[in-house]
Amino acid sequence: MCGAGSRWVRRERALLWCVLVAAWEAAWGQLRYSVPEEMPKGSFVGDVAKDLGLELWALQDRGVHLVSEGRRQYFSLHGKTGHLVTAERIDREQLCESVQRCVLRCEVIVEGEMQVYRIEVEITDINDNAPSFKESEVEERISETTSPGWRFPLAEAHDPDVGRNSLQSYELSGDEHFSLAVQAGPGGDQRPELVLAKALDREEAAFHELVLRASDGGEPPRTGTARIRVLVVDANDNAPAFSQAEYTVRVAEDVPVGSVLVTVTATDADEGLNGDVKYSLKKITEKASKIFQLDFETGAMTSVRSLDFEEGDSYELEVQARDGAGLFDTAKVTITVTDVNDNVPEISVRSALSAISEDAPPGTVVALLHVQDRDSGVNGQVRCSIGESLPFRLEKTFEDYYRVVTARELDREEVSEYNVTVLAADGGSPSLRSSAVLALRVLDVNDNAPVFAEARYSARVPENNAAGALLLRVRAWDADWGANARVRYRLWEGRVRGAPLSSYVSVQAETGALYALRSFDYEEVREVGLWVRAEDGGAPALSSNVSVRLEIVDENDNAPQVLYPPPAPASGSGSASASGWWSGVELWPRSAEAGSLVAKVVAVDADAGQNAWLSYELAKATEPGLFRVGLHSGEVRTARLPLARDAARQSLVVVVKDHGRPALSATATLRVVLGESVAELLSELGSAAAAAAPGEAAGSLTRWLVLAVAAVSCLFLAFLLLLLALRLRRWRRSQLPAAGSGALRGVPASHFVGIDGVRAFLRSYSHEVSLTADSRKSQLRFSGGSCCDTLPARPPPDEPAPLLHEDPDGARRADPAAPPLLCIGNSASCFAANSYFPWQALSHVKKPRMTELEKEANKASYSYADEQATESQKLMRADDYFLK
Secondary structure (H helix, E strand, C coil): CHHHHHHHHHHHHHHHHHHHHHHHHHHCCEEEEEEECCCCCCCEEEEHHHHHCCCCCHHHHCCEEEEECCCCCCEEECCCCCEEEECCCCCHHHHCCCCCCEEEEEEEEECCCCEEEEEEEEEECCCCCCCEECCCEEEEEEECCCCCCCEEECCCEECCCCHHHCEEEEEEECCCCEEEEEEECCCCCEEEEEEECCCCCCCCCCEEEEEEEEEECCCCCCEEEEEEEEEEECCCCCCCEECCCEEEEEEECCCCCCCEEEECCEECCCCHHHHCCEEEEEECCHHHHCCEEECCCCCEEEECCCCCCCCCCEEEEEEEEECCCCCEEEEEEEEEEECCCCCCCEEEEEEECCEEECCCCCCCEEEEEEEECCCCHHHHCEEEEECCCCCEEEEEEECCEEEEEECCCCCCCCCCEEEEEEEEEECCCCCCEEEEEEEEEEECCCCCCCEECCCEEEEEEECCCCCCCEEEECCEECCCCHHHHCCEEEECCCEECCEEHHHCEEECCCCCEEEECCCCCCCCCCEEEEEEEEECCCCCCCEEEEEEEEEEECCCCCCCEEEECCCCCCCCCHHHHHHHHCCCEEEEECCCCCCCEEEECEEECCCCHHHHCEEEEEEEECCCCCEEECCCCCEEEECCCCCCCCCCEEEEEEEEEECCCCCCEEEEEEEEEEECCHHHHHHHHHHHHHHCCCCCCHHHHHHHHHHHHHHHHHHHHHHHHHHHHHHHHHHHHHHCCCCCHHHHCCCCHHHCCCHHHHHHHHHHHHHHHHHHCCCCHHHCCCCHHHHCCCCCCCCCCCCCHHHEEECCCCCEEECCCCCCCCCCCCCHHHHHHHCCCCHHHHCCCCCCCCCHHHHHHHHHHHHHHHHHCCHHHHHHHHHHHHHC
């Protein structure tokens, strides 16, 4: 029971020790990983983020980075996964030659928390090196008098691997005269020896060829071979002998290059060639072979390169002395390098703030420093300090790490910048010193809003500007410092003519330059008002606003537009030419007085100011002296009385110019038909229309007229039959006894369509036919809706409702007070037909919708003409007005 109790006690103690070790490692941030050598770059080593309890999203926010000891970085920290990966391919033999356990150390710095975590990565060995001999071919000289059983040391194979991957065994293949024996050295290494198994006879064989094979314990094993050539010589009685079996020397690391470190001596009692001793390095590492050199004649060992205690503090060599007959002796040479205070303390800034707010509390960490000295002992002990006048102090955190923290509150108004000098001195004699300077700015608190240089801004912008043109610059300044004084500009969102303001103007956030995003049109937008906000970079940000007014300046980019006479359509065919001739035709009697108003050219210009001032001039006329045009009014008047020799058809070309620079213009073609009577005017008008299509045959027009008359007759008969049927139906309904029949007895007959309506219908169509008798086939039109429809199905929204009223039986009837309209058009027949009725007959007819600009222009063009023109001229111009 006691024995069992003691075992439980030991187990509990071991478990407690493991828990304490784990707790100590977690407290000090110790992580240990293991990775095989020769792994490719980027190979996984360990999950640092998981092992340290760091969230992946906080790796970049907290400023986590990896710092490796030494000058080369063998590992890197993956920022997205938090994994520790290899930064390059690692060769264990190159890093840790002849060291059983190879460990690389690095630190993880968390800047946001000012924490340091140490990581140790053990590089495990793989069987990547085969045993190799320094010399692939070795020549041995053995006297023929040598007795069997004599042993000759052979060259040892070298395998940089460790453990089972290192050298494990030797094999010898050759002849029966030799065998192999392996001896264990002081350090456990294997030393092969060639054993003479059978006496040699030089006369029988002058030399022997042997192969020595060295194998390691890897899977699969690797091997290396060396060829041994044994020369049989005469007897040599004495072998060289060193004065001592082991040479030990201590050398300072600052010894000059080329200095003799140690001299080995060996003597041979033989004389002549058998007593001539030569020295050579039998066993030496590759690293030592680059530092030391042995004189084969004198045995003096010198340094060919500077020694460095930090790279290697001890070297073991094996020297061989051989005489001329092949006999030899070996001795061990140990060179110990002593440390010299030749390394200055190194101060590395692992993490540092470049700026700190003046309201930072005392104890705020400013920088994290790592201080080390590559020397050892007292020479490597470092002391750090900071000037007493500065408001900072040093705190040692972890081994060679220090924190620079604030000792009291800072005042930017007193000192805006600090250069903190950290001094480091070692304990050597004389002491070596180094320093590091930390530049630190004191940031101001954001307590000032941006201020604009002007109270308001305005600019004149010409229209048709290029998109992206600079309009003006606004400028604001902030009395704060750093980010608090960094001003950015933006627009307050608004709307211009229903479109967002951001589609018209943009502001450059850094410079305050306002740019046009589109070309402005004075005719659409004449002024743009907006607000620009200046906002600093503080938290919270402060801002101020300023108003900006952009005035659009007009340019002469619109040519005058002729509203009357309308432009003639393109003459694509004969009919189009004939119909186009009717545009802008004025009928005028020859008996008119000089100075009478013939027509008025109406034009408008969308520009403003003098760019919209228009002037009219007569550019071309059939009779140059017959007509004149008002310079500013556009009125075409007769300059003299028409003469008998003047042509009946006159053509006038009027040029309309604005006063812009350069001036833009437009032309209007006006046709005037002269005659003494209405019949003569109609005859001239018909012949002019016929002349518009000279290639068409008269017979074709006759056929069309016949067809038109027949169609009109059929429509008329159908209308009479329909009218009679409706009257008969209503008469029958009026004879039936009904509650509402009494309401129809008092209704006058004029409320129904009767004989007057039929006469008006016949008269309008007869006039229409008389018009088309001389007008070719393309001018024959039957416009039932536009010519004779005095009862529209629905009143237009801009007309008064009394045009239609309801009878007591619910039927909609035409207003009897409205006079009938016989014809509507721009023809002589319409003029003749409408002359029988008052001018007010056209007032109730629905007119085509016109733009406000055209309505104003038409009102201006006809106001003066209506005062002086005769009743017949009013009807002619009213006819044209209705068509437009």
